[in-house]
Amino acid sequence: xxxxxxxGEGTLTFRHGVHPExxxxxxxxxxxxxxxxxxEYVLPLGQHIGAPSKALVRKGEEVRRGQKIAASVGFVxxxxxxxxxxxxxxxxxxxxxxxxxxxxxxxxxxxxxSQQLEERPVDFESLDIKGFITAIQQAGIVGLxxxxxxxxxxFALPEDKSCRYIMLNGCECEPFLTADHRTMLEHAREVxxxxxxxxxxxxxxxxxxxxxxxxxxxxxxxRLHASNNAFPVEVVxxxxxxxxxxxxxxxxxxxxxxxxxxKLPIDLGVxxxxxxxxxxxxxxxRKGIPxxxxxxxxxxxxxxxxxxxxxxxxTPMREVINACGGVTDDAARILLxxxxxxxxxxxxxxxxxxxxxxxxVLGNAEIQDFQEYSCIRCGRCLQACPLFLNPARMGLxxxxxxxxxxxxxxxxxxxxxxxxxxVCPSGIPLVQSFRVAKGILREKSLRxxxxxxxxxxxxxx
Amino acid sequence: xSVQKVQMxxxxxxxxxxxxxxxxxxxxxxxxxxxILLVSVYYFGISALLISLTAVLxxxxxxxxxxxxxxxxxxxxxxxxxxxxxxxxxxxxxxFPLWMVFIGGVxxxxxxxxxxxxxxxxxxxPALLGRAFxxxxxxxxxxxxxxxxxxxxxxxxxxxxxxxxQGQNIDAFSGAxxxxxxxxxxxxxxxxxxxxxxxxGSLGETCGLLLILSGIYLLAKKIINWRIPVSILLTVVVxxxxxxxIDRQIYPTPLFMLLSGGLLLGTVYMAxxxxxxxxxxxxxxxxGVGIGVLVVLIRIWGGLPEGVMYAILLMNAATPLINRYAKxxxxxxxK
Numbered sequence: 067x068x069x070x071x072x073x074g075e076g077t078l079t080f081r082h083g084v085h086p087e088x089x090x091x092x093x094x095x096x097x098x099x100x101x102x103x104x105x106e107y108v109l110p111l112g113q114h115i116g117a118p119s120k121a122l123v124r125k126g127e128e129v130r131r132g133q134k135i136a137a138s139v140g141f142v143x144x145x146x147x148x149x150x151x152x153x154x155x156x157x158x159x160x161x162x163x164x165x166x167x168x169x170x171x172x173x174x175x176x177x178x179x180s181q182q183l184e185e186r187p188v189d190f191e192s193l194d195i196k197g198f199i200t201a202i203q204q205a206g207i208v209g210l211x212x213x214x215x216x217x218x219x220x221f222a223l224p225e226d227k228s229c230r231y232i233m234l235n236g237c238e239c240e241p242f243l244t245a246d247h248r249t250m251l252e253h254a255r256e257v258x259x260x261x262x263x264x265x266x267x268x269x270x271x272x273x274x275x276x277x278x279x280x281x282x283x284x285x286x287x288x289r290l291h292a293s294n295n296a297f298p299v300e301v302v303x304x305x306x307x308x309x310x311x312x313x314x315x316x317x318x319x320x321x322x323x324x325x326x327x328x329k330l331p332i333d334l335g336v337x338x339x340x341x342x343x344x345x346x347x348x349x350x351x352r353k354g355i356p357x358x359x360x361x362x363x364x365x366x367x368x369x370x371x372x373x374x375x376x377x378x379x380x381t382p383m384r385e386v387i388n389a390c391g392g393v394t395d396d397a398a399r400i401l402l403x404x405x406x407x408x409x410x411x412x413x414x415x416x417x418x419x420x421x422x423x424x425x426x427v428l429g430n431a432e433i434q435d436f437q438e439y440s441c442i443r444c445g446r447c448l449q450a451c452p453l454f455l456n457p458a459r460m461g462l463x464x465x466x467x468x469x470x471x472x473x474x475x476x477x478x479x480x481x482x483x484x485x486x487x488x489v490c491p492s493g494i495p496l497v498q499s500f501r502v503a504k505g506i507l508r509e510k511s512l513r514x515x516x517x518x519x520x521x522x523x524x525x526x527x
Numbered sequence: 528x529s530v531q532k533v534q535m536x537x538x539x540x541x542x543x544x545x546x547x548x549x550x551x552x553x554x555x556x557x558x559x560x561x562x563i564l565l566v567s568v569y570y571f572g573i574s575a576l577l578i579s580l581t582a583v584l585x586x587x588x589x590x591x592x593x594x595x596x597x598x599x600x601x602x603x604x605x606x607x608x609x610x611x612x613x614x615x616x617x618x619x620x621x622x623f624p625l626w627m628v629f630i631g632g633v634x635x636x637x638x639x640x641x642x643x644x645x646x647x648x649x650x651x652x653p654a655l656l657g658r659a660f661x662x663x664x665x666x667x668x669x670x671x672x673x674x675x676x677x678x679x680x681x682x683x684x685x686x687x688x689x690x691x692x693q694g695q696n697i698d699a700f701s702g703a704x705x706x707x708x709x710x711x712x713x714x715x716x717x718x719x720x721x722x723x724x725x726x727x728g729s730l731g732e733t734c735g736l737l738l739i740l741s742g743i744y745l746l747a748k749k750i751i752n753w754r755i756p757v758s759i760l761l762t763v764v765v766x767x768x769x770x771x772x773i774d775r776q777i778y779p780t781p782l783f784m785l786l787s788g789g790l791l792l793g794t795v796y797m798a799x800x801x802x803x804x805x806x807x808x809x810x811x812x813x814x815g816v817g818i819g820v821l822v823v824l825i826r827i828w829g830g831l832p833e834g835v836m837y838a839i840l841l842m843n844a845a846t847p848l849i850n851r852y853a854k855x856x857x858x859x860x861x862k
Contacts, residue, residue: 327859439549440647453858484541
């Protein structure tokens with residue numbers, strides 16, 4: 067096995083955080099494999115943050131692999147492409163990973179559909195920055211780390227801002243997941259090439275690739291390819307600690323600076339891109355392949371054959387699990403995403419979407435229910451929270467429904483990494499209650515704003 | 528048609544959980560108290576065992592009595608009542624009447640914890656609250672000290688006094704604690720004796736060395752916050768050092784201050800009580816320094832030779848206020 071764990075190099079990190087068991091050995095040595103086409107693909111139109119795309123196809127229409135089937139609506143929105151040759155069987159409601167029924171397209175696969183696609187490179191050197199942004203939007207590229215934020219929006223820098231550093235996120239700090247690891251190892255060339263394409267337009271000083279030190283082979287592969295070109299690309303091993311891959315934590319680890327609250331990394335001159343996204347950018351400009359498939363990890367203690375797969379977007383979870391030999395009798399819960407931030411699934415009809423980084427089948431051992439005790443104020447959550455929030459106090463406030471007091475303690479800054487709930491010896495659902503608080507506070511501020519606006523309108527008339 | 532019972536399983540991330548649970552933490556603390564109890568039995572014989580047993584039984588009984596949930600032993604499962612019982616016992620003199628110990632345990636859990644709403648809700652350390660009650664109710668008995676040594680089976684002092692009686696002191700010798708000797712006669716005690724525990728005093732406070740080792744173990748296991756012992760002990764050393772430099776005849780050395788009385792026991796096991804100490808680093812420093820200052824002031828100027836109990840209880844009282852105002856600086860909120 068080539069994965070010798072040498073942690074010596076990764077000393078940079080942020081303060082606080084937790085050390086869950088990694089479970090990466092289940093799949094970190096498995097090569098990325100394609101799975102055969104399945105009978106039907108299910109494509110929700112809203113797979114990204116922002117406005118859902120608008121369907122361009124009708125029932126009964128024939129589509130080709132890579133054909134655009136839905137167009138972006140507004141700026142914060144991207145296009146959607148068919149992953150196969152086939153026939154549209156329905157444009158209606160489909161399941162999505164959030165457990166909702168949303169508008170989407172169903173495509174029945176043509177049995178003779180080919181997985182090969184004619185390579186049609188896009189001449190990006192003739193493009194200006196606007197052309198680049200439009201091209202990325204039309205290629206349907208979103209952040210593949212999990213949030214699925216449209217990438218082109220990040221590249222459209224505000225006029226008073228410039229990009230000093232391009233930072234690639236290859237931390238993959240969630241336990242179990244190894245998709246980014248395998249991407250960096252097997253596609254190091256494409257990952258670095260993506261940086262060079264971005265650099266052609268953004269003119270940064272330098273690029274960093276942040277990788278947790280538990281992926282020494284990926285670090286080596288990236289360094290090998292990074293040294294081949296003039297633009298400085300530094301591969302930075304970071305300490306193995308959760309949530310090292312959170313954007314803010316990664317920036318703090320590398321630059322030693324904090325991202326001010328309410329600001330974006332670009333306010334520090336940093337542009338963060340996931341390694342998978344960088345590869346997707348390279349794939350589009352070098353080969354003309356839009357984002358219609360992604361690499362994901364299928365793993366967990368209760369799946370028969372853990373694997374890293376190249377899966378067409380829209381593949382129902384059921385088919386992905388079948389491709390991995392099915393689940394064991396012990397299977398208790400199925401998640402999309404990692405165990406710390408992923409979402410539990412109630413239906414196997416839910417498809418893989420652009421933001422799906424992993425499919426996790428947990429056994430009974432991992433999900434045993436913990437009895438909840440009173441808060442003993444041990445302060446472990448304070449020592450875990452990467453944002454230096456006070457989860458213990460906010461948890462007590464949440465029990466009393468004192469949302470406004472929670473806002474004073476900056477609950478809105480919480481990005482829900484779950485470290486507090488992970489360490490809480492009393493098994494108190496801390497992050498879960500913060501999610502509720504954030505929802506309530508967000509709703510309240512919306513209501514207040516609309517009230518103010520309607521008052522202002524009343525005065526005008 | 529009505530739905531009799533709806534069972535819904537709602538679960539959201541995170542799905543992984545650290546191994547430490549509240550009962551596990553409590554039991555670990557109990558294990559560290561066992562060596563201290565054994566040393567106490569070595570020095571004070573069967574009296575130490577009887578007092579500890581009585582205190583634990585009384586605390587567990589009271590905890591059970593005030594448990595109003597459907598599960599008859601729900602609140603006992605976390606082990607916190609046993610800790611309170613053991614800690615209360617360790618703060619009592621070897622010759623203390625057992626019936627008073629029992630009352631102390633009832634007050635410790637009843638008034639110290641259950642009355643506030645159970646584990647995690649109390650403001651004062653339950654064991655110390657129980658002891659403060661005993662100090663107020665039975666001032667003579669709680670300041671009657673027995674010397675270590677003697678046969679294992681011979682009872683100390685007034686252990687067997689009948690309820691509502693003080694009892695006759697059956698002990699051959701009565702000894703003063705090192706702190707009392709220092710305060711009233713300005714006689715010091717050998718450092719080695721303080722470290723080994725061969726002095727008069729409460730059951731668990733005499734063996735300095737063992738308390739230091741327990742403290743280091745709990746720190747290594749991250750059960751207690753390092754800032755609490757560091758801030759208390761540093762403050763005591765600095766302030767008592769100043770007094771010592773002013774007049775070496777009257778005031779004890781800082782080392783004596785550290786090793787005598789209940790300072791180490793209080794620092795390792797009571798000031799660090801998770802429930803009654805502040806949450807934020809800033810708050811913990813205020814709390815620890817406050818305890819250190821109060822300990823020295825009470826010991827030097829107060830009417831009593833020992834001040835650890837009141838120092839900790841007073842800072843316990845300040846903890847809710849400290850928690851409110853000593854905030855932690857959130858990431859990204861620069862000043």
